[in-house]
Amino acid sequence: MQALAKDPAARGLKDDAAVLPLGDDTLVITLDTLVQGVHVREDEDPADIAWKLIAVNLSDLAAKGAAPTGVLISHMLGEADDRFLGGLRAALETFEVPLLGGDTVRAEGRRVWGCTAIGRATHTPVPDRRGARPGDAIYVTGTLGRAMLGLHDRGSGSADDLAYRRPRPLLAEGRALAPLVTAMMDVSDGLLLDASRMAHASDTRFEIDSARVPAADRARADECMRWGDDYQLLFTVPDGVEIPVEAARIGTVREGPAGLWLDGRSAGEDKDLGYRH
Secondary structure, eight states: OGGGOOSGGGGGGOSSSEEEEETTEEEEEEEEEEEBTTTBOTTOOHHHHHHHHHHHHHHHHHTTTEEEEEEEEEEEOOTTHHHHHHHHHHHHHHHTOOEEEEEEEOOSSSOEEEEEEEEEESSSSOOOGGGOOTTOEEEEESOBTHHHHHTTSTTSOOHHHHHHHSOOOOHHHHHHHTTTOSEEEEESSOHHHHHHHHHHHHTSEEEEOGGGSOBSSGGGHHHHHHSOOOOEEEEEEOTTOOOSSOEEEEEEEEOSSOEEEETTEEOTTOGGGSOOO
């Protein structure tokens, strides 16, 4: 598919979203799909699925510093559609984003849901995965691994449980960072895998110190860096730039060869760096 995406707006399919200049504005457009049994558990509450469907797409907009203007939803009909509708309403109201349209289908097999989110860039150039430069500082927001812990604490209402079931896109933080970063993306598939992706997109080497990574469970820090579903922001800025959001400096960008180094050693292309799908 990458060979077909020749328009500059596609960014070579190496970023979280398409970036499309339109008159005096720049649109940011992203699409994500959730598959039952792959991205969400078979027994997941449809209300939580609807919330996550909206949140993960808005997280991609956050990584571009974009302000959401609306979403379109595709919904595969099935059991507990009223629960899905309730979760969808809650997410739309919480994040103050309108539903612009979509489609419903009926089919057999695993249920599938899709969302297209449309946003307006608040700063140009729009942040990209490909802009990290040697000497930049590497930062990540929040605490990693809460969703991993929340998977085993579902329904409790704890911070970990909500991190798993009801993630919140960092829209305000993304807008604040957009004028400062050289590269930015959201952490959806695990810090190490996403850092490796950004390093390769930028043709640089990311050197990360695991002791600096804010982990929800220090005894399981390695798992926290690999598990994913955190939806924090991973970004690079020139060394010395003051950061307007709460974030931890976890490493430094160096000249290639491109890839990820962890604690002074190459992390290679280990399939276990994070969640691949």
